Amino acid sequence: MLQTWIKLFFRNSKKNWLNLAVNISGLTLGFAGLLIVLLYFNDELSYNDWNPNKEDIYRVSNESRENGIWFSSTSAEAILFKSDIPEVEETILVSPFYRSRVLIDGGTKVYTDKTTLTEPNFFDFFPFTIIEGSTTKFAENRKHIALSKTLASKLYGKKSSIGKMIKIDGNDHIITCVYEVPGNSHYESELLLQFSKPFELHWGNFQNELFCRLTKDSNTDEVREKMNNVIIERNVKPQLATNNMTLEEVKEKYGVMTVLLEQLSTIRLHHKANNAGPGGKGNYQLLLVLLGLSILLIVISCVNFINLSTASASQRAKEVGVKKTLGLSKKQLIFQYVFEILFQGLLALLLGLILVEFLLPYFNQFMDKNITLLNGEVLLKLIGIAIITSILIGSVPALYLANFKTIEVLKGNFSRSKKGIIARNIMLGLQFLISGFFLIGVLVIYNQMAFMIHKDLGFKKEQTLVVDVYNLGDEFKKYTLVKNVMSKHENITGVSTSMFVPGDGNVNGTNLEYREKDIGFNAGSNTVDHNYVEFAQLNLLKGRTFSEEIASDTITSIILNETAAKRLGIYNDPIGKKVNIGWQRQGDERKLEVVGMVQDYHFDGFDVKIDPMFLIHWKTFPRTKDWINAIQFKIKSDNISQTIADIEEFWKENIDDKYPFNYEFLDAHFAQTYEKYEKQQTMFLILSTIVIIISLLGLFALATLTIQQRLKEVAIRKTLGASVKEIIFQLVKSFLKITLIALVVLLPVSYYLMQNWLDNFVYRIDMPIWPYIITPIVLLLLVFTVVGVKALNATKIDLIKYLKFE
Amino acid sequence: MITLTDLTKVYRTEEVETTAINKLNLTVKEGEFVSIMGTSGCGKSTLLNIIGLLDAPNEGSYSFDGTEVAKFTEKQRASLRKANIGFVFQNFNLIDELSVYENIELPLIYNNVKSSERKQRVTEIMERVGIAHRAKHFPLQLSGGQQQRVAVARALVTNPKLILADEPTGNLDSKNGNEVMELLTELHASGATIIMVTHSSYDAQFSSRIVMMKDGEVISEKTNTRDIDVLVE
Numbered sequence A: 001m002l003q004t005w006i007k008l009f010f011r012n013s014k015k016n017w018l019n020l021a022v023n024i025s026g027l028t029l030g031f032a033g034l035l036i037v038l039l040y041f042n043d044e045l046s047y048n049d050w051n052p053n054k055e056d057i058y059r060v061s062n063e064s065r066e067n068g069i070w071f072s073s074t075s076a077e078a079i080l081f082k083s084d085i086p087e088v089e090e091t092i093l094v095s096p097f098y099r100s101r102v103l104i105d106g107g108t109k110v111y112t113d114k115t116t117l118t119e120p121n122f123f124d125f126f127p128f129t130i131i132e133g134s135t136t137k138f139a140e141n142r143k144h145i146a147l148s149k150t151l152a153s154k155l156y157g158k159k160s161s162i163g164k165m166i167k168i169d170g171n172d173h174i175i176t177c178v179y180e181v182p183g184n185s186h187y188e189s190e191l192l193l194q195f196s197k198p199f200e201l202h203w204g205n206f207q208n209e210l211f212c213r214l215t216k217d218s219n220t221d222e223v224r225e226k227m228n229n230v231i232i233e234r235n236v237k238p239q240l241a242t243n244n245m246t247l248e249e250v251k252e253k254y255g256v257m258t259v260l261l262e263q264l265s266t267i268r269l270h271h272k273a274n275n276a277g278p279g280g281k282g283n284y285q286l287l288l289v290l291l292g293l294s295i296l297l298i299v300i301s302c303v304n305f306i307n308l309s310t311a312s313a314s315q316r317a318k319e320v321g322v323k324k325t326l327g328l329s330k331k332q333l334i335f336q337y338v339f340e341i342l343f344q345g346l347l348a349l350l351l352g353l354i355l356v357e358f359l360l361p362y363f364n365q366f367m368d369k370n371i372t373l374l375n376g377e378v379l380l381k382l383i384g385i386a387i388i389t390s391i392l393i394g395s396v397p398a399l400y401l402a403n404f405k406t407i408e409v410l411k412g413n414f415s416r417s418k419k420g421i422i423a424r425n426i427m428l429g430l431q432f433l434i435s436g437f438f439l440i441g442v443l444v445i446y447n448q449m450a451f452m453i454h455k456d457l458g459f460k461k462e463q464t465l466v467v468d469v470y471n472l473g474d475e476f477k478k479y480t481l482v483k484n485v486m487s488k489h490e491n492i493t494g495v496s497t498s499m500f501v502p503g504d505g506n507v508n509g510t511n512l513e514y515r516e517k518d519i520g521f522n523a524g525s526n527t528v529d530h531n532y533v534e535f536a537q538l539n540l541l542k543g544r545t546f547s548e549e550i551a552s553d554t555i556t557s558i559i560l561n562e563t564a565a566k567r568l569g570i571y572n573d574p575i576g577k578k579v580n581i582g583w584q585r586q587g588d589e590r591k592l593e594v595v596g597m598v599q600d601y602h603f604d605g606f607d608v609k610i611d612p613m614f615l616i617h618w619k620t621f622p623r624t625k626d627w628i629n630a631i632q633f634k635i636k637s638d639n640i641s642q643t644i645a646d647i648e649e650f651w652k653e654n655i656d657d658k659y660p661f662n663y664e665f666l667d668a669h670f671a672q673t674y675e676k677y678e679k680q681q682t683m684f685l686i687l688s689t690i691v692i693i694i695s696l697l698g699l700f701a702l703a704t705l706t707i708q709q710r711l712k713e714v715a716i717r718k719t720l721g722a723s724v725k726e727i728i729f730q731l732v733k734s735f736l737k738i739t740l741i742a743l744v745v746l747l748p749v750s751y752y753l754m755q756n757w758l759d760n761f762v763y764r765i766d767m768p769i770w771p772y773i774i775t776p777i778v779l780l781l782l783v784f785t786v787v788g789v790k791a792l793n794a795t796k797i798d799l800i801k802y803l804k805f806e
Numbered sequence B: 001m002i003t004l005t006d007l008t009k010v011y012r013t014e015e016v017e018t019t020a021i022n023k024l025n026l027t028v029k030e031g032e033f034v035s036i037m038g039t040s041g042c043g044k045s046t047l048l049n050i051i052g053l054l055d056a057p058n059e060g061s062y063s064f065d066g067t068e069v070a071k072f073t074e075k076q077r078a079s080l081r082k083a084n085i086g087f088v089f090q091n092f093n094l095i096d097e098l099s100v101y102e103n104i105e106l107p108l109i110y111n112n113v114k115s116s117e118r119k120q121r122v123t124e125i126m127e128r129v130g131i132a133h134r135a136k137h138f139p140l141q142l143s144g145g146q147q148q149r150v151a152v153a154r155a156l157v158t159n160p161k162l163i164l165a166d167e168p169t170g171n172l173d174s175k176n177g178n179e180v181m182e183l184l185t186e187l188h189a190s191g192a193t194i195i196m197v198t199h200s201s202y203d204a205q206f207s208s209r210i211v212m213m214k215d216g217e218v219i220s221e222k223t224n225t226r227d228i229d230v231l232v233e
């Protein structure tokens, strides 16, 4: 039995190899797409899944009217929530971004860029797998550190690292614990350092992530209420007297900060704040869209499969007819057919697996992931889906075949069902719609990207080398040394530093106040060197820039950007106005004098609205002097590599020999801010290619089917004298109609969706019109080509064969 | 009008070689109504297809209206065919998606007849074959006889020099078959040249000459003496 099936299958496939290839490749793409999305989904869902406390641990975010939602919290909250709220068993503060550190043991130096600062009870919240040592030991002393297995083996190879003394930033530490992160985790740190001393109660610094472990089954709404109460009782109310306001007035005027609780188990995909740990956040919506899309792709490939199979079923009608007259039962026929489809389905599955195995490395690199195919659960799901789809798509043509009336089949007569035709046309129209949408999407995204890349940013990013400065101590002194020496280099035209390196995303702010008018708001606080305005070629609109000759420029001078000046209400006449900033502590009675105003420039990412910002010299507030993140060099375009080598040599000798010499050109650095959109662009490009390929397969399938069914009509028309042109037009017509209907839906819908996408950008292009012209042209051309070629073939049929009657 | 000399048609498939027409000679004059008879598989349809320029012979000559067409390319055959020959098939070969009117109109469209003239000619011919009241119907809504009359109308609408009918009554009951035969006889009377393949000797009696075939050859010819004018009225 099986042997006959296989023999028949191969004989038929030989005749219909093109249909077979189209069928299998469509399904292969569909399965591959679904598999990748499932793997990706699974990976995103698996975050913190290993953590036994995941249901009880909540991150605290703070929501306020002024600042929206902040994912970081204060030490006061950490201390008071625990002491005042019975449901809060324990709290912990953890640094929210990975830091870079160098570990030194004698001659061995190891660098890690995944350092997390935390408190002794870290492992109570995140019980990593302990390889060596103990977490109790870790918690005993703040000089104790814990290392990941990988980092430990970099230092000591296979030897034990427990008890070893390590120097970090000049301080001694003892390794007490080596761990392994059991799975995707909120923190995947390589080095755990402890804060040097316990936190003092402070309401002002939102520097760390705060986690609370609640008692089992506590009511989170109640806990939130209690937390909000703590903030009012312990922070807001005590200040009322000094400000001479009632609680109601404060609520009315400023609003009161409230907390949000985000459960660790779901924080990766369902975060309320715009952050889900240093490893990044998941995008649930994107996942759903991808899942929906991949399912749609499968459905479409199935429909295409059915169409094509039905078409070849008609061709095979004779075989069926003969078989039926020979007494084959309907059941046997269906089995033969289902077997063939199942075989094709499993082949597609296999090819899909191979394809995914081949594509995964690229996908991993692209998404910065580490996904493997070896995921039993996902694979089982996929195999299940493959078998079910195969059986489903097998039954339709099988039933179609088996229900032929024997005589009719022998005559080569098939009726065409109206309903079937409409359903098929709708599916094809849908495919055109999706393809067209992706095509338009790609073109619009491309336009916006080009706009972003070429837009004037308000500063010059060319020929600027940015060298990272790590936690060195005495940073300003070292900067001065670099500047004095390297400025003399023949290929270096300038050296400067600013706290904000455009594109860094590390922008911090403080209050900027114009007390005379009682105006105050949060503004970007950019500490710079004297020459920065000239160095970055910012556009000075009013007043002057900082100067080394003027002593007050390191004491009371401040430069504003346009937005800041506008918000302060001094845009027309800013020079000489006296302002204050939040960095001034009690007793600091200085009045800062506005000496200049610069044109707004993109000191943050491109996709962020330009906020109010001020420039101030590093020395104005001595404690900021050691907050230098990077030193910038303007270099000439000749001999760049030599220039960089010279800087590196000087750097290693005089500035920093522990941390890696890390540099990047500012334009490349800034380009990172479009990375997200570049990824969207790539993703759209890939998806649109797949969708368009599958649609073309679908078009091919349906064209094959309909033309197959109309061959007799073609023969009649030809006999009556129709020319090749007339016949082709006749055959293409119905497809053109579907395309045109799809286009009518496509254009407004995609216009609306792309308009929405563009609205994500603060600085955006006007919607370009040409994608809406090109896409219809491309679609129509494709339809003409695919259907046209098929139709042309149809005109070459053997007339007699289709007119003849036995 | 038609002269076939040593006409031969061989079908070659992977396994076998079938000689469908074997050195056949036949002449048909203008205005004749010829019936071709013979056992199934003796090559009648093949012969008709070659005469109808749907197919080309392997050997021999075929002169149509004085032109040698045996070696014509497909394109040449097509243009000669559309201007000069009308077909009636056993299975009608109407296009199910088109109405009666549209089916009949098709050959005119392909012969580039202006639309006003088309309308007139289609209406005329529908009257003549008696299906004017079914103009807006679709083939599947008609009886077999009606369908065949539509097919005859379609074959006539271009005023072809030659009408070919392959078992036109094969799918019809005797009443409907008779109607169609009367139609053909009428046409013959008004001067049309008709070649018809048939199994029925009754039907063959309507024609002016009967050609018997066997194994791809003409084995006998018989001129019909019966006076058909009686039937015409």
Ligand SMILES: Nc1ncnc2c1ncn2[C@@H]1O[C@H](COP(=O)(O)OP(=O)(O)O)[C@@H](O)[C@H]1O
Residues within 6 Å of the ligand: B011, B012, B013, B018, B019, B020, B039, B040, B041, B042, B043, B044, B045, B046, B047
């Ligand atoms: N396309 C074809 N391929 C191979 N053999 C054919 C083909 N058409 C007809 N024949 C063979 O040619 C012979 C004559 O067929 P045909 O002209 O259809 O006979 P009939 O007299 O019944 O109309 C038959 O033996 C038939 O099997």
Ligand SMILES: [Mg+2]
Residues within 6 Å of the ligand: B044, B045, B046
């Ligand atoms: Mg025949």
